Each structure stands twice: as structure tokens, then as C-alpha cells.
Amino acid sequence: MTTSVPHLVRTQDNAFWFEAAAEGRLAVQRCSACETLRHPPAPACPECHSFEWDSVDAPLHGTLHSWTVVHHPKDGSLAYPLAVGLVDLETGTRLVADFEEGTDVDALRIDAPVDIVFGEHAHAEILPRLRLSGGRS
Ligand SMILES: [Zn+2]
Numbered sequence: 052m053t054t055s056v057p058h059l060v061r062t063q064d065n066a067f068w069f070e071a072a073a074e075g076r077l078a079v080q081r082c083s084a085c086e087t088l089r090h091p092p093a094p095a096c097p098e099c100h101s102f103e104w105d106s107v108d109a110p111l112h113g114t115l116h117s118w119t120v121v122h123h124p125k126d127g128s129l130a131y132p133l134a135v136g137l138v139d140l141e142t143g144t145r146l147v148a149d150f151e152e153g154t155d156v157d158a159l160r161i162d163a164p165v166d167i168v169f170g171e172h173a174h175a176e177i178l179p180r181l182r183l184s185g186g187r188s
Contacts, residue, residue: 054128056173065092067106073177075169078106079142090144109146111167112184113138116145120156128173132156136181138165148179158183 061069068091071078080092084101095102118136125131134150136159150156151170164184172178 054173064094077109079109109140109142113140115163151180
């Protein structure tokens with residue numbers, strides 16, 4: 052497989068997120084001082100500026116806030132048409148992820164319920180994928 056997708060860049064602030072994804076969990080960073088949840092991971096809390104944090108696991112479902120369908124540029128590691136969704140989670144945070152291969156892009160609707168599943172991405176990384184709830188298994 053030829054891919055131009057860059058390798059993930061793991062840091063001390065985001066490694067927990069990728070490790071959770073590899074275990075099939077969707078982690079959300081939580082400020083230890085004020086308990087504000089945030090995603091994507093960042094060194095400091097945007098509310099109180101604390102550098103102390105831990106994480107909680109989000110439920111593996113949400114609602115589709117928006118999406119786009121990518122047709123170009125084509126990459127050998129991805130299947131097209133590639134739908135990329137922005138999902139509202141119960142944690143109040145949002146997740147951007149690809150819909151799984153074979154998704155009917157014409158069936159996507161704002162506020163549609165989606166499940167978070169996990170799949171292999173470029174370079175054998177395991178990342179969240181989106182699946183319309185009630186869709187194929
Ligand atoms: Zn805080």
C-alpha cells in the first residue's frame with residue numbers, strides 16, 4: 052500500500068489517547084483542577100490553565116454534527132468516497148473521524164446517531180471510525 056498519510060506524532064500530552072484507541076476506548080482528557088473535559092488533547096486546560104490532567108472514557112456513540120465527503124487527493128491507504136464526520140459526544144466534546152469503508156454517504160444526516168468503532172488506519176495505527184447506528188455490522 053502506498054500512502055502519503057503522515058505518521059502520527061505522539062507526545063506526552065496525546066499518547067494516552069492513541070493508547071486508548073488501540074485498546075478500543077475513546078479517551079477524553081479531563082482537567083484535574085476544574086474537571087473540564089477537552090479534546091483534542093492539549094498540555095493545559097483552556098478554562099483554568101492547569102497542567103494537571105487525567106482522562107475518562109467516552110461512551111462509544113454520539114450524534115453527527117456535520118460531515119464532508121473527500122474525493123481528492125486519493126491516497127492508497129483510504130477508501131473513496133471517504134466521509135469524515137464531526138460527532139457530538141455525551142461528554143460535550145467532539146470527535147473528528149473517518150466513516151468506515153462502505154458507508155452510504157447519501158444516508159448521512161445532521162443529528163444522525165453514530166457509533167464509534169475502531170479500525171486500522173495508515174501505518175497500521177488503530178483509530179476511531181464512525182458507523183451510522185443501525186447500519187451494517
Ligand atoms: Zn481546568
